[in-house]
Amino acid sequence: MGTSAGKVKVYVAANGASSPSGAGALATLKGHGSAPVNRVIVSPSGTRALSVSADRAILWDTSDWHKVRTLRSRDGIVDGAICKATPTAAADLAEGDPERLADVAEELLVLGFGDDSVMAWDLNTLALAARLKLPAAERGSGKVLTCVAASTGGRYVAAGLRSGSVVLWDIPTGALVRIIDLPEAVNRV
Numbered sequence: 001m002g003t004s005a006g007k008v009k010v011y012v013a014a015n016g017a018s019s020p021s022g023a024g025a026l027a028t029l030k031g032h033g034s035a036p037v038n039r040v041i042v043s044p045s046g047t048r049a050l051s052v053s054a055d056r057a058i059l060w061d062t063s064d065w066h067k068v069r070t071l072r073s074r075d076g077i078v079d080g081a082i083c084k085a086t087p088t089a090a091a092d093l094a095e096g097d098p099e100r101l102a103d104v105a106e107e108l109l110v111l112g113f114g115d116d117s118v119m120a121w122d123l124n125t126l127a128l129a130a131r132l133k134l135p136a137a138e139r140g141s142g143k144v145l146t147c148v149a150a151s152t153g154g155r156y157v158a159a160g161l162r163s164g165s166v167v168l169w170d171i172p173t174g175a176l177v178r179i180i181d182l183p184e185a186v187n188r189v
Contacts, residue, residue, distance in 0.1 A: 002037025
């Protein structure tokens with residue numbers, strides 16, 4: 001659970017229900033300063049967690065809750081996502097090179113930034129998998145990106161915009177797949 005005081009509190013789920021009012025937090029994770037934590041995500045494998053605030057994203061090792069890496073951006077961080085890459089998406093990321101396939105991400109970390117860029121990394125090695133930019137017609141004067149999400153299979157990334165558009169990219173190629181225009185600002189995809 002992300003707090004407005006820049007902390008992440010980790011609780012044990014019992015019988016499928018979490019209980020923040022129960023016996024206290026398993027861990028309190030610090031590192032966001034006083035910036036509110038807007039998003040907390042646990043990887044599909046359960047080995048990593050990501051916490052996101054406006055000034056940084058922190059990747060945590062869930063075995064003992066230590067910081068793996070802190071990512072900062074001078075333009076700020078808007079949102080983040082973690083997804084599992086399917087074998088097909090992994091093969092496409094390897095660009096047909098069977099020797100490279102072993103090095104391709106099983107899980108991807110995706111962050112949207114205040115300069116309206118979106119980047120994806122291998123969750124374990126933090127090797128860059130994709131650098132995505134909004135099309136010129138969608139960019140405006142910056143700060144139009146509101147949220148990001150990654151498909152379950154790790155092939156696509158979607159970004160929501162203040163203008164009411166959703167931009168969809170193919171991660172392995174970096175190609176723009178589609179822009180969907182909606183009547184109002186997109187807060188979550």
